[in-house]
Amino acid sequence: MENMNAYISSLGHFVPQKRVSNDELSKTLDTNDEWIRSHTGIGNRHIASEEETTAYMGYQAAKEALNKRGLTAEDIDMILVATVTPDYHEMPSTACLIQDMLGNKSCAAVDIKAACTGFVYGLEMGKGLINNGTCSRILVIGTERLSRVLDWTNRNNCILFGDGAGAAVLEVNDDETRGVINSLLRAEGSGAGALSHPKGGTKDPFKEGDVVGKDHYLFMDGRRVYEFAVRANTVILKDLMEKNNLSVDDIDWIVPHQANRRIIEAAAKRDKIPIDKFYLNMEEFANTSGASIPLALSDMEEKGLLKRGQKILTVGFGAGLTYGGNYIIW
Ligand code: UT7
Numbered sequence: 001m002e003n004m005n006a007y008i009s010s011l012g013h014f015v016p017q018k019r020v021s022n023d024e025l026s027k028t029l030d031t032n033d034e035w036i037r038s039h040t041g042i043g044n045r046h047i048a049s050e051e052e053t054t055a056y057m058g059y060q061a062a063k064e065a066l067n068k069r070g071l072t073a074e075d076i077d078m079i080l081v082a083t084v085t086p087d088y089h090e091m092p093s094t095a096c097l098i099q100d101m102l103g104n105k106s107c108a109a110v111d112i113k114a115a116c117t118g119f120v121y122g123l124e125m126g127k128g129l130i131n132n133g134t135c136s137r138i139l140v141i142g143t144e145r146l147s148r149v150l151d152w153t154n155r156n157n158c159i160l161f162g163d164g165a166g167a168a169v170l171e172v173n174d175d176e177t178r179g180v181i182n183s184l185l186r187a188e189g190s191g192a193g194a195l196s197h198p199k200g201g202t203k204d205p206f207k208e209g210d211v212v213g214k215d216h217y218l219f220m221d222g223r224r225v226y227e228f229a230v231r232a233n234t235v236i237l238k239d240l241m242e243k244n245n246l247s248v249d250d251i252d253w254i255v256p257h258q259a260n261r262r263i264i265e266a267a268a269k270r271d272k273i274p275i276d277k278f279y280l281n282m283e284e285f286a287n288t289s290g291a292s293i294p295l296a297l298s299d300m301e302e303k304g305l306l307k308r309g310q311k312i313l314t315v316g317f318g319a320g321l322t323y324g325g326n327y328i329i330w
Helices: 033-040 054-068 094-102 114-129 189-194 224-245 259-271 287-302
Strands: 006-015 019-021 042-045 078-082 107-111 137-146 165-173 179-187 254-256 313-317 322-329
Touching: 006 054, 006 287, 019 313, 033 259, 042 165, 042 313, 054 137, 054 165, 054 224, 078 114, 094 107, 094 137, 107 114, 114 137, 114 165, 114 179, 114 224, 114 287, 114 313, 114 322, 137 287, 165 287, 179 224, 189 224, 224 259, 224 313, 224 322, 254 287, 287 313
Parallel strands: 006 179, 078 107, 078 137, 254 313
Antiparallel strands: 006 165, 019 042, 137 165, 179 322, 313 322
């Protein structure tokens, strides 16, 4: 089989209208704008309303990406959804819900559980399915409603996250000079306990009479995740550049998972990469886990920052612990 290339032909995103600033948070939480900005680079986050479910936000982002490309839902062979905050606990998948919202009757639909690295995994998995001829057009979506799994009295982590969605149309392309060139996909399962949603799986299922407690919410060992994140960023960027014979000067943009500005700055310093090569929008959207990279890409496109031929690296890291990156020629 001819080795086809897959490229991102269109992007879309959706964020809830409700925008909550650090100052707003400090009204109900022992925190302040200065601490949050200086420790994370985050200034605001968007919070979903009752109607803005994970599937709904993913659907809106996907619809925008399809519309921009002049496609309908029937033009899609598969929907891959990166999310850690699915509408339903185990089933059905959020991808199936989005398929129905879009009005597609039969395409493949599946969720990817790789947390904040989910979109990075999704691009490479989608590319593989396009290369082997299974699909010719795939929606790769990241969508999250983290506000629903946070303990809003825990200042150690609730200040970090936001809701939103980003979507990419990944298409077959016989032009070898552009597309998702290759990726690094990795995991470190020994760190699984550092970032988790402890309650409600089959290991510790919900039982009749359960009272909502701390283990119903997202748990994060912030320091441990921080150290992992700096190491993961540093290694992925270095290895991706080496794998593709790229020097720092060859790179136009690095689009990292938008977790914390300090993580990115520390990795940039270690890899000797100027910080202005990184596209950062956590100031406005905070950490939207699986949605963060496609949301950043779509935000960049809207601002006219993405140009044909640019060399772009993505880098993701998160629960699992998973990490990875894509090398894309735009
Ligand atoms: O998607 C991937 C997931 N997550 C991440 O990437 C997060 C990785 N971790 C981090 O980004 C950082 O560890 C945090 C931002 C979560 C924490 O930053 P830190 O610099 O490691 O702070 P810390 O936890 O060491 O806390 C320092 C101090 C503590 O006070 P004491 O004990 O020194 O008096 C905290 O209680 O800051 C305090 N603190 C806060 N103060 C005001 C912690 N959170 C807050 C807050 N507002 N929101």
